[in-house]
Amino acid sequence: MKNLLEIRDLKVTFPTDDGLVQAVDGVSIEVAPGETVAIVGESGSGKTVTSLSVLGLHNRKLTQISGSIIVKDKDESLDIVSAPLDKIRGYRGRVVSMIFQDPMSSLHPYYKIGSQLAEAYLVHHPGQKEAANNKALEMLSLVGISEPKVRAKEYPHQFSGGMRQRVMIAMALMNDPAVLIADEPTTALDVTVQAQILQLLKDLQQKLNMGILLITHDLGIVAQVADRVSVMYAGRIVEQGGVDDIFYNPHAPYTLGLLKSVPRIGRAGSERLKAIPGQPPSLINLPTGCAFAPRCEYISLAPGDSCQTLKPDLLGLADSHRSRCHVPEGMRDKSFAAEIKGART
Ligand SMILES: Nc1ncnc2c1ncn2[C@@H]1O[C@H](COP(=O)(O)OP(=O)(O)OP(=O)(O)O)[C@@H](O)[C@H]1O
Ligand SMILES: [Mg+2]
Structure with missing residues (x-):
């Protein structure tokens, strides 16, 4: 399989008290190495539901999901829709990683930035504390945070919005994922910082040959960074x-x-x-x-x-x-x- 990610005929339905919410209906999207594929659409069009499906994050008891989401990891691949949860956990954050819509609610306010980054590494490399700390510093400097050793000891509230978004990117890259899903990675930021973050994502993509699935409602961003687009x-x-x-x-x-x-x-x-x-x-x-x-x-x-x-x-x-x-x-x-x-x- 040439693609890193192949979503085929994905359907996601939420049974609610008011009836069945058909949030995603027959979506097919592919992402190849080094490619940026954008999903664009108004609020409520199903962008986030699609991306959460790729990480297997929907509650299986409360959600009906069909179709397939094939994720490639070196020589093997996994269908996130049908795979057992423990298999999916092994892929999540390592093969496919995600930058969430809201960085403030994704970082824990009580823990130092460095230890939160290290934790993301330790999930897939249990016990390797020293390597985790080193990787945290490496990633902080990769995303353009100066004095990483000092900043790693600080808490999220000591970072500006743009800096926090860089930390979120660093965290998503802790395990060198093949595919990065970026859900509205810059909506909370002012336009100059937005431009810097988009440029950073582009540079990192070139360096790491990642596939990026970019979720946005902003066509300006799509024009700037996407190779292919699904509306x-x-x-x-x-x-x-x-x-x-x-x-x-x-x-x-x-x-x-x-x-x-x-x-x-x-x-x-x-x-x-x-x-x-x-x-x-x-x-x-x-x-x-x-x-x-x-x-x-x-x-x-x-x-x-x-x-x-x-x-x-x-x-x-x-x-x-x-x-x-x-x-x-x-x-x-x-x-x-x-x-x-x-x-x-
Ligand atoms: N757990 C759920 N139960 C019921 N409906 C849901 C659930 N999660 C999402 N939805 C509905 O699915 C639809 C798609 O939501 P989604 O979050 O994917 O939109 P979006 O395109 O990401 O919008 P936005 O641009 O505002 O982030 C919405 O109508 C939402 O209300
Ligand atoms: Mg959304």
Whole structure:
């Protein structure tokens, strides 16, 4: 297997008192060595549920999961969906690691940074305390924290937000993982620190040849760092392709909507940002047809009432570019062309 991570037809459902929440519905994503794959989509589209599945972090008693998540470790591989928990624990943090959405709640306030880092190493290298401490110092300096010996003895509150995020990255890298999942790694940070952290991730990726699965709702970040992109809406991938496919030749109306809602320097003053009208649907009662139909401006271009009655398939356009939309390509191309131009300039 050339890929480090292969998610195939992943479905994640949470039974709740109100009914079944279909949070992820048939997601397939691959990540190869040295590659950054972004998952982008509005709040609630299923990005975090997907990434937690890769680490096997859902409670199996309270969650229905199907499909497969194959993670490669040197000569063997593991299907996280069906593997026993003790096997998964051996992979978590070592083969696949994750930077969580909120660094403050992921670091323990009472323990020194150095010992928290060392602990992450000791989980997979029991008893090797000296090696763990050395690795902690090495990783702190790798992520650009000066005087690592001094800083290792400090507590999380003594670090700034940007520094804490660097510590989280250091912690995720303690066991040299093949795949790093970064869930909104920079949302809590100001833009200059954000840029530094993204650059740091890129540098580390080159050095370590890691695959990165980057979760974000920020298209600016996607444009900056991603090689390939999956756009998610209401638990499904609505478009998937190379970063240029998504930015220069978007096919799903939702992708176009996201592009048009990004602020841009140089946009004519009279031109207002165009937010996508309406709200994402409830995941308990998804519409019978396309989940985006109630918010879509292009349904009149599709044949009959297909948008309201039929779920569109994720179909190939060219190479690895695929999208889910009933509007025929030719029709859409004409009306999109002007809009895309507006969205990009
Ligand atoms: N344990 C759970 N039980 C029931 N519903 C859940 C559970 N976990 C997540 N969900 C629902 O699944 C959907 C997807 O959630 P998820 O956290 O993946 O969104 P997200 O795309 O990461 O959003 P955000 O950008 O806000 O982080 C949401 O509607 C959420 O309420
Ligand atoms: Mg999330």
